[in-house]
Amino acid sequence: MLVSIVFIPIGVVSLFASRDVVEIIDQYETECVPQNFRNDKVSFIQSNANKTCTRRLTVTKLMKKPIYVYYQLDNFYQNHRRYVKSRSDSQLKDNSGWDEVSSCKPEDMSNGQPIVPCGLIAWSLFNDTYNFSLNNQQLAVNKKGISWKSDRDRKFGRNVFPRNFQNGTLIGGKSLDPTVPLSKQEDLIVWMRTAALPTFRKLYGKIEWDLQPNEVIHVTLENNYNTYSFSGKKKLVLSTTSWLGGKNDFLGIAYLTVGGLCFFLALSFTVVYLVKPRRLGDPSYLSWNRNPGGH
């Protein structure tokens, strides 16, 4: 009973919080491939063709700043053991550990030199880019502060610069500017926090601008990243947040369900108690009193 009293309000509150969140999702991996390549998307993505693509997004509700820009990948096993292990924390942290690449196989060395940052995770960095414009006016995407502060400050060293990166025969994802220290490469930092599930969202940037309903945003995107090999989807997500985080109806519903269940149980036990009361500590329920024939 107590639980239900606590739970139902929490459920209501979190449901409201979730309702406040406005979310625009745009799936683009098919539309951004030219018609003639639709049958063989993989060859398109591996070709040198122009991959620029334009999308139109209509704002449904007022979106207050900051608006978070996410990319969502599907069927991408960032949680595969081979993938997760393929990184070197000590190399990322400090310049002195630049050659500690033993855990990064198979992306540890290139041309006989250690790769910084090494490993499959860094190598497969997401490289689609998005540019937003509203009424032909550029909407700035703030890419500062999208990663965890502690990651920027302590995990990715200020004195570690990309070196020998994407230099091998196989090019994975995005290349990094060798003059910018890793602590400033926030896209990489975000990417390096591997997702738990094969469907995941990662933060791309923030738009510090209120969007009014029915405004149309033009997105110019570079569709570079190969999800076609493994038929993964790509989505661009614009979303606001509430105090609880993103849009999350489930939490509220779950709270309401559990609360309701508790309420129901409590009620039924109360009813049982009222209808057919069993006096607490009633000795007649003792086993020797219930067994017929005992004395």
Place this chain on the structure above:
Amino acid sequence: MTRGGIRARLRPSNLYTFTCLRPRSTEEGAHSFEGPGYTRLVHCNQPLLHKKKPFKYRSNYVSTTKYNVLTFLPKALYEQFHRVANLYFLGAAIVSLSPLSPFSAVSMIAPLVFVVGLSMAKEALEDWRRFMQDIKVNNRKVKFHKGEGVFGNKSWKKLRVGDVVKVKKDQFFPADLLLLSSSYEDGICYVETMNLDGETNLKVKRALEVTLPLNEDVAFKNFTGTVKCEDPNPSLYTFIGNFEYDDEVYALDPSQILLRDSKLRNTAFVYGIVIFTGHDSKVMQNATKTPSKRSKIERKMDYIIYVLFSILLVISFISSIGFAVKTKFQMPRWWYLQPKKTDDYYNPSKPVLPGIAHLITALMLYGYLIPISLYVSIEVVKVLQATFINKDRQMYDEETGNPAQARTSNLNEELGQVDTILSDKTGTLTCNQMDFLKCSIAGTAYGVRPSEVELAAAQQMATDLEDQEVERSTGFREISKQQEIELESVVISNDEMALKPPIKGFSFEDSRLMDGNWLNEPNADVIMLFFRILAICHTAIPELNEETGSYTYESESPDEGAFLVAAREFGFEFFKRTQSSVFVRERYSASGQAIDREFKLLNMLEFTSKRKRMTVIVRDEEGQILLLCKGADSIIFDRLSKNGRLYEEDTTRHLNEYGEGGLRTLALAYKRLGESEYSAWNDEFQKARTSIGADRDAMLENVAEMMERDLILVGATAVEDKLQKGVPHCIDRLAQAGLKIWVLTGDKVETAINIGYACSLLRQGMKQICITANSSDDREVVKENILLQITNASQMIKHEKDPHAAFALIIDGKTLAYALEDDMKQHFLVLAVQCASVVCCRVSPKQKALVTRLVKEGTGKTTLAIGDGANDVGMIKEADIGVGISGVEGMQAVMASDFSIAQFRFLERLLVVHGHWCYKRIAQMVCYFFYKNIAFGLTLFYFEAFAGFSGQSVYDDWYMLLFNVVLTSLPVISLGVFEQDVSSEVCLQFPALYQQGPKNLFFNWYKILGWMGNGLYSSLIIFFLNIIIFYDQAFRAGGQTADMAALGTTMFTCIIWALNCQIAFSMSHFTWIQHLFIWGSIAMWYLFLFVYGMLSPTISGNAYQLLVEALAPAPIYWTATLLVTVACNLPYLAHISYQRCFHPLDHHIIQEIKYYKKDVEDQRMWTRERSKARQKTMIGFTARVDAKIRQLKVKLQRKQPSSELQSPAR
């Protein structure tokens, strides 16, 4: 040797007619034997010859330890890896060193080392204790012949074959000895073999005639000789050997052999030659290895482990097949994994090898299903439980200073599941001390003091009747009045008792007989005769206690001692025995002065179990020849003359009363003999005595029979075989708790039955089924006969209509030998199980073990054997639980036992309180363990399905390592140690609660599967709720989405909360320790996370600053934790609410009663329930009292035929 003065002149062998025949062996010549089995050669008094081969025999050093310094490591390790689970973990630890492991190697090896190390430390400690015990024994001192006729001290372990040793009275024999001579001039000595066969009566051993002169120290100066004999063997009752001395060869038989661990009694000293030492001695050869016992729960736990193993295998297979499939078909397209550059483990072109490799990985990953910490936790818990048992003040015996001791701690919970108790009698139920309590002389009953049974019965009845009085306003007034009077008398006599200092063996109280008052009684002459019979008709030897000036008596049986003490107190003090006379000092004669009287001992026909009587023929000072006889009442009554039956009716009545009071009775009779009549008979008797041949015994018996007839009854005695303190009460309680009690004793049938009465295992009105073997020679006939008896009895029980009818089965050892044969034992068992009590008499130690095994294997129930002597060792080892009484007797029983208590009465507390608790604790604990590991382990599996079955764990290695070791183990240990459903007083008040154990209410498959299901449910809730909440949405106000570390940590937080709340809900007894552990564990998790996050990111990886920066500020983290915790515990809460509402168990009700303090408010209800809680028992006081009440009611109803139907329908 002042005390030996009387003795030295005695040749006790003259006293014995039947048991101690004159040595004949010398005439028969030596045994002739050759060849294997008879190679031992002992050079007497030349131990130096035995220093080197071929005569170097084993030393007298005795070791009972399992290991020694060298063998400890391999042996103990072997024992440890005998356990399936440990072997699995060893494998896992080895594989963890390879790259296949999903975890770091340390996290696999550390727990294993910890678990195995702890168990081994325990083993080592237990073995160390045995070692210390050995040292104590080995360092006992004994006098040995140093040479030149001088004797010196030597410790036992240094004793050598061939040494001549001198053993003094009440010392143990240090090795198997050949008796050379004793302080008696005919070389007889008395030996107590309590430690070998449990018999307390003394056995007579005698030396060869040729060695009799060797009864002084100096005589050994030049003594040499050789003994040729059999090789060491375990048979206690055989010995074959030859003794060469002075160029003559003499045959040796068992009566010259003094066995190690038996005790010299009634003899000042003996000389002997060491023949078998140390482990060669017969008693050590008899020692069997202590089997390692495991409790039922533990055995069942193995099955559960197998179930979990199968689950583990199944899910490992699923995930490895999944992995192989994914690797083959999907991985080539996952460019980000660089599938072309893979090693064997991920090679998509060869999916089988990665699949197999992954199987190993998966087996380790899901290894969390098998709780490695379960074993270590149980070990810890059991040790702590054992400490509780050891420290229990209420099981501490102040007299001996012995606390209860759990010697092996792995059977604690088995104590709560005992179904049948097999008990030894002597020393366990009784103190082996007889008290003269009552007598009936010339048809008048003397002795007002009630026996313990009567005392307790009266009290019980009074309280019960009070209850009834309140309940029913009418009826039974009379009885209760009668009861009150009885009770009063009990109370009064109690007061008197306090005034007088107790005399050992004498609790008689009746002023009519004491202090010479008997002279004023109407039948003073008969009374005098009665006392004379007590004082003369025996085989005891008086001993003057120089401090007090009074005499104490050394007798073969404690009954005789009690009679003599009684006679002394009545004024007939037996003070001297010579070869041919017994001297009695009569203090209260008609003249009023003490007179020493001499009775010439003409013949003595001593007591044997077959004859059941003892007769002496004496000539008193007036020349009158008297035959004095004492014996079992049935025997004596058969032999009364016509005019000797004057008091028969009254005496019979008294005897029945005494019998019902649990007393041992004997009838006394006499007759006067004419001179001619006697001499005619004596001629006959001497002829029979000196005859040689097989029929000698039969002849003697016939002659004796001729004389022992036409007796005149004098009276009867009632001796209380003093029960140990609290025994009847304890048996009563145990019976109420629904336990069956079997008595297995080496005693005679009559004694056993008497004791059965005394401790309320038998009572009047119980139908006794006696199964005996007829003395036919044909085995088949005997067997058939016994089978017939068994079937008849079974039929009888089947057709019995009266619900109150109770049966008792009494069987003796000889019959038992047949009944235990393979084709009979099932019938026997079926019959025995139907009987309320079972008494087996005259059983050998081996039979005790066999009966125990029969019960254990035949019924499949848990058996507990309790005993104190070495003869109980077999039984103690055989039973599921062996309990040793650490009383006066030797330590063998205790050494072999799993638990030792100082007195029988502590068994009640040990079982009803500790057993009950331990059972529940362990059952709950094990269930919870499986629950928690399933709840945790399965989340790993679910995650696999989302991670391409790659073997990645969602949790950090450190979380996994700490999960079992720190984060969830302490609460469950505190559950295992401190949990009590009801307090100890309530346990004792409601013995019926104990039945929850034998019925196994808390560890049946239904319960276990319930918990497993709960675990499954929890794992689903924890995983999927978290996944859904966190999968794609920002969880922080900063917009970041949850990565694997954040999700894993949140899930882990949920697990910690859910599991710890679950245990909090399942506990019913909280102390601050439980609170500390449960909430501390949760706090510990946050603390760990905090500290871990503070460490350098190279160590903590993605968990760096996780709590502080990401999770703690995120409200969704906390709300998710709350949601999952509640959702996980909801079904359990619903279940217990439902159970309490509709099917409450006994302890629930009692908890409620206690909680609402109803027991204080409503005293009557409380006591009424208490009395109702007693199981419908057939044995014990309560049953006896019930039976008596029923009787009285029947009488009452007859008295009031006036159709009052309000009579109770109970």
